Amino acid sequence: EAGVAQSPRYKIIEKRQSVAFWCNPISGHATLYWYQQILGQGPKLLIQFQNNGVVDDSQLPKDRFSAERLKGVDSTLKIQPAKLEDSAVYLCASSLDGIGNEQFFGPGTRLTVL
Amino acid sequence: QKEVEQNSGPLSVPEGAIASLNCTYSDRVSQSFFWYRQYSGKSPELIMSIYSNGDKEDGRFTAQLNKASQYVSLLIRDSQPSDSATYLCAVRNQGGKLIFGQGTELSVKP
Numbered sequence: 171e172a173g174v175a176q177s178p179r180y181k182i183i184e185k186r187q188s189v190a191f192w193c194n195p196i197s198g199h200a201t202l203y204w205y206q207q208i209l210g211q212g213p214k215l216l217i218q219f220q221n222n223g224v225v226d227d228s229q230l231p232k233d234r235f236s237a238e239r240l241k242g243v244d245s246t247l248k249i250q251p252a253k254l255e256d257s258a259v260y261l262c263a264s265s266l267d268g269i270g271n272e273q274f275f276g277p278g279t280r281l282t283v284l
Numbered sequence: 285q286k287e288v289e290q291n292s293g294p295l296s297v298p299e300g301a302i303a304s305l306n307c308t309y310s311d312r313v314s315q316s317f318f319w320y321r322q323y324s325g326k327s328p329e330l331i332m333s334i335y336s337n338g339d340k341e342d343g344r345f346t347a348q349l350n351k352a353s354q355y356v357s358l359l360i361r362d363s364q365p366s367d368s369a370t371y372l373c374a375v376r377n378q379g380g381k382l383i384f385g386q387g388t389e390l391s392v393k394p
Contacts (some may be wrong), residue, residue: 210292212372212384213328226381236348247298275327 173194174276176262182282188250191279194243195264201225203273204237204247205261211263219245220267249281257283285310288375290385298393303360307373310354316376317349317356321370322387332348332358361391 175194183189195202200221205213216235218225222242230237234253239245249256259278265271288309297303316335320328334340334347334356346359353394356375360367370387377383 211386212288212374214384215381226379272330274290275329278327
């Protein structure tokens with residue numbers, strides 16, 4: 171079974187530029203999560219999708235971050251414009267559903283904002 | 285007060301010893317608790333889940349939960365250098381969201 175796929179693995183941009191990350195969850199997983207992990211901290215949930223609907227985006231900085239999962243499968247997270255404090259690893263995870271099932275994490279995208 | 289708190293470490297133990305990792309949480313109604321292992325530069329990997337008070341054993345790993353004290357721990361017996369990683373405690377809160385602690389870095393010395 172293929173795991174959660176993410177791309178790119180690394181990205182370096184300058185502040186005020188835009189960036190997009192892509193995630194393809196495990197086949198059949200209805201729930202998809204985007205986490206932000208700043209160095210030395212645990213992952214922080216940015217947004218949770220159930221199929222193509224948003225379940226929780228309470229910690230998503232909506233003035234600069236956006237995410238979509240149009241067909242209920244893969245998802246894109248965008249930052250526009252980026253700030254220095256956005257430097258982090260962006261982890262995508264998926265689970266069969268959002269109720270108690272194990273979350274499987276992708277390899278992450280390491281973003282550096284200069 | 286943070287929702288999930290862990291000592292950041294590093295915790296250093298000799299090979300073959302027992303490593304004890306601790307975590308406290310603030311949401312008294314939480315029902316699900318998880319330990320993830322994260323190697324440097326890698327993504328988190330679930331190693332233990334626990335839902336009831338008491339101990340749960342899986343190989344060299346034992347998770348312990350005390351809901352009255354809002355405390356969950358992970359014991360690693362016969363620690364190996366390959367256990368060196370950051371261990372993340374995660375708690376599913378009342379709203380169903382998984383809240384992670386900051387992680388404890390474990391170093392097992394040969």
